[in-house]
């Protein structure tokens with residue numbers, strides 16, 4: 001297969017105002033003192049890595065976190081300038097920034113457009129202020145409304161809202177109001193995630209002590225079916241297990257992850273996948289800055305992805321997409337012998353009505369959407 005010459009870039013901003021009760025992302029509050037050192041370190045990492053990939057064109061950039069919008073806009077601008085100076089970026093590149101509604105101002109929204117962002121992703125999570133407080137979020141529903149207004153006023157037309165269901169104490173009405181709010185505000189993309197209680201979070205600890213209200217699994221599933229129908233009726237395409245977009249507004253950057261395309265990650269805890277190697281950076285932002293200052297790459301772990309593993313990943317990631325994976329494409333890339341190894345697994349999952357074929361695409365059935373974790377597990381090497 002010809003080498004993919006397009007590249008996605010992820011920049012991790014590991015700062016938050018406060019840690020939410022359910023969050024296990026590599027993000028930290030109270031590190032304002034290192035904002036500038038961190039920015040300089042990221043720019044230096046970009047300068048060091050870019051020359052190895054001068055044959056590639058960047059067509060997606062994603063600033064995620066953490067909360068990129070807590071970093072002063074001039075720091076974001078410095079990082080973007082460094083990317084522009086060191087990479088070839090295509091004119092129609094999708095350039096996204098994640099925004100916490102509690103951290104946005106009109107000046108920041110204007111600055112983001114000037115810097116070149118053309119897609120904004122807002123972490124709304126819920127329209128219920130009680131639930132937001134309980135989750136430890138810093139914003140309110142009103143702040144979300146103001147955030148959308150500021151972004152639209154600054155010229156953003158491509159806006160995502162992140163929303164969460166299956167939250168302890170959340171009712172069906174809370175959920176419906178949340179989804180109805182994002183529709184009313186005219187976003188073009190919705191990421192609807194089911195909450196997982198992750199180890200190391202305050203909610204995990206509460207749960208272990210039996211102090212976190214339980215989530216009714218049937219209600220959680222009902223919320224999922226409801227959002228699928230609601231967004232479909234509103235003209236959104238359900239294109240990935242948790243993602244919905246108005247036609248043409250699918251997140252091109254995230255599609256790279258689900259189709260195993262190359263991407264580079266900059267900043268602490270950022271992951272990269274390029275030339276069949278997957279690697280991740282030092283998680284702690286101070287250690288990350290220290291490693292860069294010493295003139296060493298801040299890589300914490302790396303792994304070569306051989307053909308067998310790559311094929312297994314192509315199934316697992318590709319089956320996140322509602323349209324599924326093309327067996328013809330996989331056969332062209334990996335050969336029919338390699339693919340044969342999965343014949344039995346596919347037959348078994350089709351027999352259980354968890355997978356089905358549509359033309360040459362293998363995809364999850366609606367029952368399969370409910371048992372996606374079990375389906376993916378069958379494709380593990």
Ligand code: SF4
Pocket residue numbers: 015016017018019020023024025027065066067100123
């Ligand atoms: S704002 Fe996002 S990244 Fe920051 S603590 Fe909350 S959930 Fe985690």
